[in-house]
Amino acid sequence: MSILLPTNLQQYPSPSLSPSTPLLSPSPSSAFSFLGTRRRCLRFVTSSVASLQSSVAIGSAPARAAVVVERDQIRLGLPSKGRMAADAIDLLKDCQLFVKQVNPRQYVAQIPQLPNTEVWFQRPKDIVRKLLSGDLDLGIVGLDTLSEYGQGDEDLIVVHEALNFGDCHLSIAIPNYGIFENINSLKELAEMPQWSEERPLRVATGFTYLGPKFMKENGIKHVAFSTADGALEAAPAMGIADAILDLVSSGTTLKENNLKEIEGGVVLESQAVLVASRRALTDRKGALNTVHEILERLEAHLKADGQFTVVANMRGNSAEEVAERVLSQPSLSGLQGPTISPVYCKQDGKVSIDYYAIVICVPKKALYESVKQLRAVGGSGVLVSPLTYIFDEDTPRWGQLLTNLKL
Numbered sequence: 419m420s421i422l423l424p425t426n427l428q429q430y431p432s433p434s435l436s437p438s439t440p441l442l443s444p445s446p447s448s449a450f451s452f453l454g455t456r457r458r459c460l461r462f463v464t465s466s467v468a469s470l471q472s473s474v475a476i477g478s479a480p481a482r483a484a485v486v487v488e489r490d491q492i493r494l495g496l497p498s499k500g501r502m503a504a505d506a507i508d509l510l511k512d513c514q515l516f517v518k519q520v521n522p523r524q525y526v527a528q529i530p531q532l533p534n535t536e537v538w539f540q541r542p543k544d545i546v547r548k549l550l551s552g553d554l555d556l557g558i559v560g561l562d563t564l565s566e567y568g569q570g571d572e573d574l575i576v577v578h579e580a581l582n583f584g585d586c587h588l589s590i591a592i593p594n595y596g597i598f599e600n601i602n603s604l605k606e607l608a609e610m611p612q613w614s615e616e617r618p619l620r621v622a623t624g625f626t627y628l629g630p631k632f633m634k635e636n637g638i639k640h641v642a643f644s645t646a647d648g649a650l651e652a653a654p655a656m657g658i659a660d661a662i663l664d665l666v667s668s669g670t671t672l673k674e675n676n677l678k679e680i681e682g683g684v685v686l687e688s689q690a691v692l693v694a695s696r697r698a699l700t701d702r703k704g705a706l707n708t709v710h711e712i713l714e715r716l717e718a719h720l721k722a723d724g725q726f727t728v729v730a731n732m733r734g735n736s737a738e739e740v741a742e743r744v745l746s747q748p749s750l751s752g753l754q755g756p757t758i759s760p761v762y763c764k765q766d767g768k769v770s771i772d773y774y775a776i777v778i779c780v781p782k783k784a785l786y787e788s789v790k791q792l793r794a795v796g797g798s799g800v801l802v803s804p805l806t807y808i809f810d811e812d813t814p815r816w817g818q819l820l821t822n823l824k825l
């Protein structure tokens with residue numbers, strides 16, 4: 419697998435399929451016994467996972483395009499609905515990339531700042547599928563969706579792994595009552611005497627690729643998966659499943675359904691990522707330039723987003739003396755170091771320097787601590803303003819991308 423892994427990114431799930439495993443299941447029904455249990459909200463398809471390979475197949479990986487079809491425009495896929503849709507557009511707006519969608523039912527839009535690029539609105543899982551089929555070149559989706567539907571395909575490259583929205587994690591949850599009351603870890607769950615080949619641990623999940631893969635990697639044998647499109651948290655109370663594997667963000671849905679997470683049960687930490695098709699980047703004219711521009715804007719905005727600019731005045735005899743005082747405090751070193759400039763005052767007709775102005779960037783989380791430290795070394799008149807962009811000399815992720823593409 420050669421998916422770009424920025425150093426601070428969690429392991430991108432690698433496929434447990436062997437290279438010879440067909441990516442498309444010939445027919446899901448041939449691999450699964452369909453229970454025929456249709457309920458109002460939950461439609462479950464249950465499988466024995468004695469054959470993990472067949473379970474994996476219901477993750478329905480799309481076929482890969484054999485060739486890159488010629489077209490003039492670079493295509494960026496954005497979520498058409500759901501909780502990521504507005505955030506993705508807002509993020510681009512914050513990067514001065516304005517998506518012009520004439521009406522919400524129109525699935526194609528323009529970004530005037532990127533004239534060779536068109537936006538296509540699609541469901542997140544379809545963005546991943548269409549990246550693989552070559553119908554999209556770039557996309558913004560959650561890492562969970564990318565991992566589930568991309569199945570570790572080496573054509574998918576994570577260009578930016580932390581777009582700062584859509585934070586959640588994919589996790590196993592079990593009831594906090596009954597036989598599970600004292601079970602608090604995956605190990606304890608696996609070792610419960612209740613599970614056997616005839617009566618496996620039943621897990622309801624929408625993640626039919628990542629779920630079986632995780633269980634296999636953790637050596638859990640007696641497990642059977644069922645799937646549904648939503649409201650999975652109801653499955654244990656309905657008696658359909660023993661556990662669920664689903665996304666958790668605030669934890670409210672679990673709590674409201676008397677479920678709990680367990681130690682060792684987190685499959686994946688997720689947030690929105692920018693993903694590209696390797697073949698598009700290498701073979702499609704203009705794609706690499708577009709990615710470079712989007713990446714630069716994203717990095718400049720996201721880096722600035724976590725910081726404030728802090729300006730303060732400080733008495734001193736020289737810039738060096740003030741610098742020494744400022745740098746004696748752990749939170750005041752800024753990005754590269756404080757900028758210190760003389761403040762010129764006119765006294766008795768003469769220009770003198772009694773004060774120096776200090777400018778530093780401070781992580782938002784460390785703001786109050788930094789203000790306290792500034793005061794401690796004589797800082798006064800502290801002004802705090804938001805930072806909009808930080809354009810560095812180069813973007814580290816661009817270098818990583820070029821290395822990954824062997825360019």
Ligand SMILES: Nc1ncnc2c1ncn2[C@@H]1O[C@H](COP(=O)(O)OP(=O)(O)OP(=O)(O)O)[C@@H](O)[C@H]1O
Nearest residue numbers: 500501502542560561562563584585586665667688
């Ligand atoms: N509770 C949550 N909090 C934050 N982000 C979430 C949460 N649930 C999901 N996400 C992220 O948002 C993405 C989109 O989720 P959303 O529920 O909007 O669409 P979906 O699950 O793909 O589609 P649908 O549920 O309509 O079939 C998920 O893939 C995940 O990355």
Ligand SMILES: O=P(O)(O)OC[C@H]1O[C@H](OP(=O)(O)OP(=O)(O)O)[C@H](O)[C@@H]1O
Nearest residue numbers: 648649650664665666667668669670671
């Ligand atoms: O930890 P929480 O903040 O409570 O969020 C978790 C819930 O959010 C998602 O569901 P969603 O709202 O997408 O509904 P769905 O079940 O219809 O997909 C996810 O599938 C969980 O059910």
Ligand SMILES: [Mg+2]
Nearest residue numbers: 500501647648
């Ligand atoms: Mg959902």
